[in-house]
Amino acid sequence: GAVVSQHPSRVICKSGTSVKIECRSLDFQATTMFWYRQFPKQSLMLMATSNEGSKATYEQGVEKDKFLINHASLTLSTLTVTSAHPEDSSFYICSASLGINQPQHFGDGTRLSIL
Amino acid sequence: AQSVTQLGSHVSVSEGALVLLRCNYSSSVPPYLFWYVQYPNQGLQLLLKYTSAATLVKGINGFEAEFKKSETSFHLTKPSAHMSDAAEYFCAVTRHAGNMLTFGGGTRLMVKP
Numbered sequence: 611g612a613v614v615s616q617h618p619s620r621v622i623c624k625s626g627t628s629v630k631i632e633c634r635s636l637d638f639q640a641t642t643m644f645w646y647r648q649f650p651k652q653s654l655m656l657m658a659t660s661n662e663g664s665k666a667t668y669e670q671g672v673e674k675d676k677f678l679i680n681h682a683s684l685t686l687s688t689l690t691v692t693s694a695h696p697e698d699s700s701f702y703i704c705s706a707s708l709g710i711n712q713p714q715h716f717g718d719g720t721r722l723s724i725l
Numbered sequence: 726a727q728s729v730t731q732l733g734s735h736v737s738v739s740e741g742a743l744v745l746l747r748c749n750y751s752s753s754v755p756p757y758l759f760w761y762v763q764y765p766n767q768g769l770q771l772l773l774k775y776t777s778a779a780t781l782v783k784g785i786n787g788f789e790a791e792f793k794k795s796e797t798s799f800h801l802t803k804p805s806a807h808m809s810d811a812a813e814y815f816c817a818v819t820r821h822a823g824n825m826l827t828f829g830g831g832t833r834l835m836v837k838p
Contacts, residue, residue, distance in 0.1 A: 614768070656825065701766075705768075705769075718767045719767060
């Protein structure tokens with residue numbers, strides 16, 4: 611149980627394009643979803659927290675207009691990287707949780723490469 | 726504020742040897758502590774968690790961790806390493822408000838045949 615599916619697993623696109631990443635909880639309703647960014651050989655850095663039906667809460671230093679997060683249902687959250695540039699290349703990981711003090715269940719990540 | 730420090734970014738052990746990955750935390754409130762494992766190009770898988778119940782926590786794949794408040798530690802151990810244990814391991818602590826995780830820097834475990 612508690613499976614989180616993240617799609618796509620890998621995307622390569624040209625600079626200036628926008629990329630959407632989906633995060634789905636397949637067998638549970640996720641009150642809260644989290645988006646992380648991971649640079650090579652580094653730890654996960656929380657980008658934002660999203661609650662279903664509410665605006666996402668972004669961490670300090672994360673541009674909300676650059677990284678658009680939508681959490682329209684209890685099973686789906688999306689992260690859109692707008693006008694992507696090479697410095698946005700990274701591994702993006704989502705997680706979903708049933709609620710406060712419940713463990714986070716992670717997706718398999720999306721490797722984004724901007725040329 | 727909460728933080729996690731993982732001592733040793735790389736740990737190498739021989740197959741069959743004891744695995745010890747170190748994690749120390751800082752928290753102004755009783756913490757919830759977690760260990761996750763990450764295989765290449767994948768997300769994180771929960772190994773085990775401490776949520777203020779038993780101080781010795783057993784997880785999947787033969788791993789366990791002991792919460793020691795006096796040492797502010799939550800080290801991960803496994804009696805006998807297997808080749809399939811080679812991966813990146815992250816210790817994490819929840820923040821004061823809810824379940825937002827703060828991760829340590831990670832430890833890459835290498836297992837030699």
